[in-house]
Amino acid sequence: xxxxxxxxxxxxxxxxxxxxxxxxxxxxxxxxxxxxxxxxxxxxxxxxxxxxxxxxxxxxxxxxxxxxxxxxxxxxxxxxxxxxxxxxxxxxxxxxxxxxxxxxxxxxxxxxxxxxxxxxxxxxxxxxxxxxxxxxxxxxxxxxxxxxx
Amino acid sequence: xxxxxxxxxxxxxxxxxxxxxxxxxxxxxxxxxxxxxxxxxxxxxxxxxxxxxxxxxxxxxxxxxxxxxxxxxxxxxxxxxxxxxxxxxxxxxxxxxxxxxxxxxxxxxxxxxxxxxxxxxxxxxxxxxxxxxxxxxxxxxxxxxxxxxxxxxxxxxxxxxxxxxxxxxxxxxxxxxxxxxxxxxxxxxxxxxxxxxxxxxxxxxxxxxxxxxxxxxxxxxxxxxxxxxxxxxxxxxxxxxxxxxxxxxxxxxx
Numbered sequence: 001x002x003x004x005x006x007x008x009x010x011x012x013x014x015x016x017x018x019x020x021x022x023x024x025x026x027x028x029x030x031x032x033x034x035x036x037x038x039x040x041x042x043x044x045x046x047x048x049x050x051x052x053x054x055x056x057x058x059x060x061x062x063x064x065x066x067x068x069x070x071x072x073x074x075x076x077x078x079x080x081x082x083x084x085x086x087x088x089x090x091x092x093x094x095x096x097x098x099x100x101x102x103x104x105x106x107x108x109x110x111x112x113x114x115x116x117x118x119x120x121x122x123x124x125x126x127x128x129x130x131x132x133x134x135x136x137x138x139x140x141x142x143x144x145x146x147x148x149x
Numbered sequence: 150x151x152x153x154x155x156x157x158x159x160x161x162x163x164x165x166x167x168x169x170x171x172x173x174x175x176x177x178x179x180x181x182x183x184x185x186x187x188x189x190x191x192x193x194x195x196x197x198x199x200x201x202x203x204x205x206x207x208x209x210x211x212x213x214x215x216x217x218x219x220x221x222x223x224x225x226x227x228x229x230x231x232x233x234x235x236x237x238x239x240x241x242x243x244x245x246x247x248x249x250x251x252x253x254x255x256x257x258x259x260x261x262x263x264x265x266x267x268x269x270x271x272x273x274x275x276x277x278x279x280x281x282x283x284x285x286x287x288x289x290x291x292x293x294x295x296x297x298x299x300x301x302x303x304x305x306x307x308x309x310x311x312x313x314x315x316x317x318x319x320x321x322x323x324x325x326x327x328x329x330x331x332x333x334x335x336x337x338x339x340x341x342x343x344x345x346x347x348x349x350x351x352x353x354x355x356x357x358x359x360x361x362x363x364x365x366x367x368x369x370x371x372x373x374x375x376x377x378x379x380x381x382x383x384x385x386x387x388x389x390x391x392x393x394x395x396x397x398x399x400x401x402x403x
Contacts, residue, residue, distance in 0.1 A: 007285075010282035010283075010286050011282070013278060013279070014278075014286065017276070017278050017282070018355075019230070020271060021228075021275050022228040022229070023176075023266060024230040024231065026266055028234075076234050076237070077182070077233055079178065079182070080233070083228075086360075086363060088283075092350075092353070092354055093283075093287055093353075093354070095357065097350075098388075099388050099392020099393070099396075100396050102392065103392050103393055104400070121362045124363045125363055125370055128363075129367065129371075
């Protein structure tokens, strides 16, 4: 339990701090931190039972959906929330490790990690696109149902 | 024959759309969103048949056959979400008919010249703090929190200073990650830190092109092949620079 509180706290601070680095509007910092925290918690919980790729996918979908909701609620572009939200999920550490292995001539480990980093980036991209599609579907659903009847 | 006044009005609308697109792209807006915003603004200001083609290094914009297509070169790109959000608000207000062409132009110029909302010192603190937090998130212990804060802060400062000195982003990132690696080795050697790898990974996070990697894949999936590939290349170069900088330290000390 303490572990989760620790992870929640650090991911909140890290996401909000990235909002500052990316010059997000001041009043949106806490929102960005919140989105980042939710995404990271989902990732950490799922990673216990599943692989990193599905965990990342699920976390990114959550981040995307919350970002879309916040975007409409606070009338700001989605990117402000989604950037802060996906930063903890991005395989930056893995990409760095892969590159380090390349430079150290450990090619097999490097290729393996680079492939994994690519898979995780793909999962993030798919998650973001999926949440966008979901959002559009939900928005169009009332109209689509009415057209049928 | 198009009346003279009409043409100047048209070119002013084009100038506004280009300015908005330029600010968004320079501030890290996604390419498809820049295209979309420019088209929407043009339509709201009376030019419904515009085409915009945006790549990370430039914007092409044409409205119809009588007006020549315009091109803007983008050479410097940062991430400034505040400006993206402000331009978005202006575009929304134009869409609702709240702004005249002149007002929109003034507002956009104001946004373009707007200084960063956080001072360099605050950004540095944020980078340092996030480095520490990332070390914990990636499984490091709390005794590595402070070393990561120090390494991350100095590394972030180094990339800014080096970038001013040499103007080659690649070299600035390489040097900064070299500094981070050196510091991490030093801190572990004197007993201040415990896990070298965790400290380094946390500290390089503010430099790592995570956002670029994800945006590149996303652009590729959306069919923006040129944008996706060029962002991917940029991300790869940055990751390569960071990896090399760290690797030099490793080859020196192990």
